Amino acid sequence: MAEHIEHRIATPDGRTLTVAEWGDPGGVPVVSIHGTPGSRLSRWRDAGIYVRGGVRWLTFDRAGYGQSTRRPGRRVADIAEDVRSIADGLGLERFAVTGRSGGGPHSLACAALLPDRVVCCASVVSIAPFDAEGLDWFAGQTAGNVAEGKASLEGEAALRALIEPERLEIFERIAAGEANALPEEYELADSDRDQQAKDRAVFEEVIADGLREGVDGWLDDDLAFVAPWGFEVGSIRIPTSVWFGRADTLVPAAHGDWLAAHIPDVEVFAGDFGHFGSDDDVDLEIAWLTGHYRAAR
Secondary structure (H helix, E strand, O other): OOOOEEEEEEOOOOOEEEEEEEEOOOOEEEEEEOOOOOOOOOOOOOOHHHHHOOEEEEEEOOOOOOOOOOOOOOOHHHHHHHHHHHHHHHOOOOEEEEEEOOHHHHHHHHHHHOOOOEEEEEEEOOOOOOOOOOOOOOOOOOHHHHHHHHHHHHOHHHHHHHHHHHHHHHHHHHHHOOOOOOOOOOOOOHHHHHHHHHOHHHHHHHHHHHOOOOOHHHHHHHHHHOOOOOOOHHHOOOOEEEEEEOOOOOOOHHHHHHHHHHOOOOEEEEEOOOOOOOHHHHHHHHHHHHHHHHHHO
């Protein structure tokens, strides 16, 4: 595992958030919010990129994942309180935020609800709100994602019955060395299969740590995604970018198009890649975040 520093942050309601710190301790502070499922170990496979990019890259286990305490019934908006606790605990006055996949809505929540602390936001391959007007939310998604979303609408018991066996299947596929570690129902674009192969070692660390104790974090994410998020993306007033791929089968490009049409003054980065992006995106995202942070500061 790449060398990093770990922190334990106490929240006002008595929970613990576990944070991993990568990169340059004196660099631009960036809070990175992992996908669904995931953990604080989510990072670029060469963690040296954060030193080279001049960033203090902070990742954390979202509530219910890894070593962070569960927060049952949490909304997407509730992430703002946890990110504020992390920033306070680490002495960060202002910082940038980014979130990928299931972390995308959470990064947008921080942009909307923490404008006094968040300087800029990158939302990468994010879903749109479930009640997004004019969007067929399930269209173009893999069968696995559709089943997961519909189980979420039925409630916690139905969703748990679906994803607990999927958790075990992911572990089994990893142990067997399957090319695609995700269940077959989660069909990937060819570019995503190639990217997953490159990132496989990190993926295995992330999943093993994030889901070791069970599926609570994953479950609470899914329930939050199909419920009201607790904020409007149209209320965002800080520099924000959305990044998405036209070949994405997990979060179809229509979600990115919808967000791009509803976030004020948004910058859009769309390409022909899939859900896991491409190697070129990482440097570009870091440059975008640090550039906007330094311009604002």
